[in-house]
Amino acid sequence: MDNNQKKPRVFSGIQPTGGFTLGNYIGALRNWDKLQDECDCIYCVVDLHSITIRREPAALRRAVRESAAMLLACGVDPARSILFVQGDVSAHAELSWLLSCYTQFGELSRMTQFKDKSLKHPENVNAGLFTYPVLMAADILLYDTDLVPIGSDQKQHLELCRDVAGRFNGIYGDVFRIPEGYFPKVGGRVMSLQDPSSKMSKSDENDNAKIMLTDAPDAIIRKFKRAITDSGSEVRAAEDKPGIVNLMSIYSALTGKTFPEIEREFEGKGYGDFKLAVGESVVDALAPIQSEYNRIVNDKAYLNDVLSEGAQRAGAIANRVLHRVRRKIGLE
Ligand code: TYM
Numbered sequence: 484m485d486n487n488q489k490k491p492r493v494f495s496g497i498q499p500t501g502g503f504t505l506g507n508y509i510g511a512l513r514n515w516d517k518l519q520d521e522c523d524c525i526y527c528v529v530d531l532h533s534i535t536i537r538r539e540p541a542a543l544r545r546a547v548r549e550s551a552a553m554l555l556a557c558g559v560d561p562a563r564s565i566l567f568v569q570g571d572v573s574a575h576a577e578l579s580w581l582l583s584c585y586t587q588f589g590e591l592s593r594m595t596q597f598k599d600k601s602l603k604h605p606e607n608v609n610a611g612l613f614t615y616p617v618l619m620a621a622d623i624l625l626y627d628t629d630l631v632p633i634g635s636d637q638k639q640h641l642e643l644c645r646d647v648a649g650r651f652n653g654i655y656g657d658v659f660r661i662p663e664g665y666f667p668k669v670g671g672r673v674m675s676l677q678d679p680s681s682k683m684s685k686s687d688e689n690d691n692a693k694i695m696l697t698d699a700p701d702a703i704i705r706k707f708k709r710a711i712t713d714s715g716s717e718v719r720a721a722e723d724k725p726g727i728v729n730l731m732s733i734y735s736a737l738t739g740k741t742f743p744e745i746e747r748e749f750e751g752k753g754y755g756d757f758k759l760a761v762g763e764s765v766v767d768a769l770a771p772i773q774s775e776y777n778r779i780v781n782d783k784a785y786l787n788d789v790l791s792e793g794a795q796r797a798g799a800i801a802n803r804v805l806h807r808v809r810r811k812i813g814l815e
Pocket of ligand 1: 509529640
């Protein structure tokens with residue numbers, strides 16, 4: 484391993500599918516930005532992961548560009564970090580194959596995301612959906628990653644990555660660095676505004692269930708006003724109030740206020756006042772991101788420059804690790 488690397492190495496990825504949600508932002512992207520101060524960060528638009536679902540070619544190309552623009556708008560800074568597109572660095576696909584020979588069928592069968600997605604799309608349970616976590620492990624391990632900033636829905640995939648890396652090291656010696664997850668204090672799992680028992684997801688067909696980072700202020704306020712809340716009228720973090728707890732988590736993540744502080748702030752007030760305040764905190768947080776996004780998204784030359792330089796820099800690191808692995812296995 485490269486022991487000269489001084490700062491902790493951070494790696495994370497996001498799928499370019501239909502825009503990003505407030506869940507993506509609070510669960511992961513805010514930490515992507517924050518970690519750049521103290522770490523050596525590498526961030527990736529995972530286009531290969533996104534084709535487990537059929538995509539129209541022009542729409543996929545556009546989604547990759549818009550995703551990169553949104554990551555820049557959320558604070559990813561190409562002067563300090565590497566931003567690139569997964570499919571531009573072929574080492575990811577190659578290491579994924581190698582690692583798949585060290586991953587058990589049973590392990591992959593236990594992945595809850597695979598089980599959920601294959602139930603949702605029984606007409607297209609492709610092998611890519613099944614081996615998806617192996618490609619994710621390759622993404623992470625190619626960069627001698629220390630920390631992986633993700634939401635809690637990706638925890639199980641990270642555990643698998645750690646298991647596979649540990650198993651490989653057990654056979655061949657100290658080849659892979661074993662990564663740790665990095666989760667937000669609150670908001671690691673932002674829930675649907677219409678069903679607080681399921682995760683806020685960009686693929687939700689109900690538009691009122693999710694806040695997209697590009698939503699207009701009036702749409703954001705309207706969606707929070709319509710958010711499902713629980714019986715009663717008190718703003719209190721209780722087990723029987725999952726809707727309120729979800730809104731409190733969002734508000735806490737964006738304002739830095741603790742749950743007891745929020746309970747005090749809304750004592751004697753109803754759900755209506757609280758929902759409006761949560762909506763406003765989201766509008767305020769997203770305003771600067773939206774104006775940056777609108778500025779960058781149509782600057783194709785700039786985006787191409789950032790991504791091609793990113794791919795070159797990422798490729799140089801990834802290829803060194805890939806050669807190390809190939810030598811250990813006996814392929815070189
Ligand atoms: P993806 O594209 O589904 O989501 C990107 C990030 O957003 C987080 N997230 C959430 N956090 C809190 N609440 C939510 N409702 C919510 N929805 C999404 C996810 O946890 C994730 O951190 N497999 C990954 C992408 C990936 C990756 C990687 C991540 C590929 N290779 C290597 C880290 C390292 C995924 O599909 O994320």
